[in-house]
Amino acid sequence: MFISTHIQCWRAMVYLLYDLILFVASLFLVPYAFIKGLPYGNSLKGVCQRLGFYSGFDLQALCGKQVFWVHAASVGEVRASFPLIKALKDKFPESRIVLSGMTFTGQQVACEAADVDLVVFSPFDLSLVVKRSFRLIQPDVVIIIETEIWPNFIRIAEENSIPLVLANGRISKKSFPRYLSIKSLVKPLLEKISAFAMQDATCARRIKALGAPPELVQVTGNMKFDLPVSMPGTVAILDDQVKKKLLAGKFVWVAGSIRSGEAEILLQCHKQLISRGIPSFPIFAPRHPGCCISVAELLKKEDIPFALRSSLGKEKKGGEEVQILLVDTVGELTKFYALADVIFVGGSLVPVGGHNLLEPAQQGKPVLFGSHISNFKEISRLLLACGGGIKVGSGDELVSCLVELYRNEQLCDQMGQAGLTLIRENVGATEKTLSSICRILESKK
Structure with a gap:
C-alpha cells in the first residue's frame, strides 16, 4: 500500500513538472506557431485550436453523435490515416470524424479527406488545454496514428474512460533506444492504451519491450498499403x-x-x-x-x-x-x-x-x-x-x-x-485495425 501510494505521488510530481516545463515552453511556442502560420493564412485559428478553443459552428456538427478523434502528426501520418477514416465512415455512417495534426502542411493535406467532419490542430499537451479539448470534442474513441506518445493526452483520455488505439503503430530503430531509456515513464502510458495495431513484427516486439501489454499488441500491417492508387495517365497535375x-x-x-x-x-x-x-x-x-x-x-x-x-x-x-x-x-x-x-x-x-x-x-x-x-x-x-x-x-x-x-x-x-x-x-491492415476498434466499442456497451 505504501509503495503504491509512493509511486502515485511520484507520478503526480512528474506530471506537474512536465506541465510546468510545457507552460514555460508555450510562452515561446505560441508566438512561434503564430508566426509559422502566417504564410498559410490560419495563424490565429491555429493558436486558438492548439489552446483548446474551437468555434461553436465547428462543434455543432459533433453534438449528439458518435465521435472518432484521429490524431496524426504530419503529412505522412495524415495520409496514412485516410484508409481508416474511410473505413470508419463506411462502418459508422452517422458518426463524426475529427482529424487533428501538428503541422500546417499536415493540416492542408487533412482538408483533402472527404470523410473528415472537422480538421483541427492538435492541442498543446498541457493538462488544462487537453482537458478542455476532450470536454468540447467528447470523443468516443481516440485513434493515434503511428507513434504520438503525449503524456497528458493519453493520461486524460484514460481518466475520462475514452479508449485509445495506436493504429499503424511504428517504433523506429532510432527512437527505440530513446524510449527505452525512459521506460519507467513510457510503460505507465502504454498501459493506458486499449489496443496496439503495429505495422510489423519488429515494431510489435519493440512496443512490448517498452511495456505495452502483450495481449493487446497485434501485427496488422501498414495501412499505407491500403491507400487508393492514382494510376499513371489519370492525374492532371500539369496541363x-x-x-x-x-x-x-x-x-x-x-x-x-x-x-x-x-x-x-x-x-x-x-x-x-x-x-x-x-x-x-x-x-x-x-x-x-x-x-x-x-x-x-x-x-x-x-x-x-x-x-x-x-x-x-x-x-x-x-x-x-x-x-x-x-x-x-x-x-x-x-x-x-x-x-x-x-x-x-x-x-x-x-x-x-x-x-x-x-x-x-x-x-x-x-x-x-x-x-x-x-x-x-x-x-x-x-x-x-x-x-x-x-x-x-x-x-x-x-x-x-x-x-x-x-x-x-x-x-x-x-x-x-x-x-x-x-x-x-499486403493490403488489409485497415480492415484488421477497424476490427480492433469495433471490439473495443462492443466492450464499452
Whole structure:
C-alpha cells in the first residue's frame, strides 16, 4: 500500500513538472506557431485550436453523435490515416470524424479527406488545454496514428474512460533506444492504451519491450498499403501544353521528400546524366516547402535554369530551356510521382532514415533509395526482395541505376509491376485495425 501510494505521488510530481516545463515552453511556442502560420493564412485559428478553443459552428456538427478523434502528426501520418477514416465512415455512417495534426502542411493535406467532419490542430499537451479539448470534442474513441506518445493526452483520455488505439503503430530503430531509456515513464502510458495495431513484427516486439501489454499488441500491417492508387495517365497535375513543353522527349525522374544535403548530390547526378547524352529532367520535391529557397539558391549558383511549380504557366516567353522543376507546393507529390519514369525517395542519402516508399511503388514505377532507410526498414526489405526497388549507396551508384533504367525500358516496367504486386499482396491492415476498434466499442456497451 505504501509503495503504491509512493509511486502515485511520484507520478503526480512528474506530471506537474512536465506541465510546468510545457507552460514555460508555450510562452515561446505560441508566438512561434503564430508566426509559422502566417504564410498559410490560419495563424490565429491555429493558436486558438492548439489552446483548446474551437468555434461553436465547428462543434455543432459533433453534438449528439458518435465521435472518432484521429490524431496524426504530419503529412505522412495524415495520409496514412485516410484508409481508416474511410473505413470508419463506411462502418459508422452517422458518426463524426475529427482529424487533428501538428503541422500546417499536415493540416492542408487533412482538408483533402472527404470523410473528415472537422480538421483541427492538435492541442498543446498541457493538462488544462487537453482537458478542455476532450470536454468540447467528447470523443468516443481516440485513434493515434503511428507513434504520438503525449503524456497528458493519453493520461486524460484514460481518466475520462475514452479508449485509445495506436493504429499503424511504428517504433523506429532510432527512437527505440530513446524510449527505452525512459521506460519507467513510457510503460505507465502504454498501459493506458486499449489496443496496439503495429505495422510489423519488429515494431510489435519493440512496443512490448517498452511495456505495452502483450495481449493487446497485434501485427496488422501498414495501412499505407491500403491507400487508393492514382494510376499513371489519370492525374492532371500539369496541363497538356506545359507537360509537352517541359517533359516531351525527356527522361523524367522525381526526387521526392529530399532533405538538406541531398540536393547537391542529386544535382551532380543530373549533370552526369546530361554529360552522357541522356535527356535528364529531374523534378525536385523538398520534404518541407520552406527548403525550396535553399535549393533554388543552389540552382541559381550552379546556373541551372529551373522553374517553380507555383510559377508554371506564368513564365515569360523565350529564355533558356528549363532543366529542373522545383516543387514548392504541398500535397502534390504523388501526382508528380505519376509523371515519372523513375522515382528516388529522399531522406535516404543522408542520415535521416528515409521517407515513404509505398507512394512511389503505388504508381507502378521503379523505386530508388539510399542506404539510410531505417525508418522504413521492413518496407525497403520487401521492395528489394520483390524486385520493385534498388538501394544505392552514393550519388555515383544512383547515376548508374538511372542510366541502366533509361536504357532498359523493360526493366522499368518489370520493377513497376513488382511494386504493384507487392502492394496488392499486403493490403488489409485497415480492415484488421477497424476490427480492433469495433471490439473495443462492443466492450464499452
